[in-house]
Amino acid sequence: MKVRLIPIGNSKGIRxxxxxxxxxxxxxxxxxxxxxxxxxxxxxxxxxxxxxAAITASPHPATADEGLLIPDDADNAFDDTEWTW
Structure with a gap:
């Protein structure tokens, strides 16, 4: 594609x-x-x-005040039905 330089004030530009x-x-x-x-x-x-920068500034999961979203000792049906041998 060819374009031509055009005057723009004291400069030149292209479209x-x-x-x-x-x-x-x-x-x-x-x-x-x-x-x-x-x-x-x-x-x-x-x-x-x-x-x-945002990741570096965010608290590390191990030191976050809110703790885990799902406690380690939480039971659920998925564990009982899907992970059994």
């Missing part, structure tokens, strides 16, 4: 077809990188951004 924008998930703020003599544009929003 990116809406199908390309949609297919690449581009919206809002973007990351722009010069790579191997070309321009590489990626979405700035990364779906998993911040996950590591």
């Amino acid at each position: 990116i077809p809406s199908t390309v924008i949609r297919d690449c998930g581009l919206e809002g703020e973007l990351d722009l990188e010069v790579r191997d003599g070309g321009v590489y544009i990626t979405p700035s929003h990364h779906p998993r951004a911040g996950w590591e």
Whole structure:
């Protein structure tokens, strides 16, 4: 696909077809990188951004105040019917 540089104020730009924008998930703020003599544009929003910090900041299950969701000594019919030999 060929595009033409167009003047935008004191800069130049290109028009990116809406199908390309949609297919690449581009919206809002973007990351722009010069790579191997070309321009590489990626979405700035990364779906998993911040996950590591959130996991690190969360309490470890062994030290969490709420304890286990299901107590270790809880009986249920599944244990009686499905795990018996």
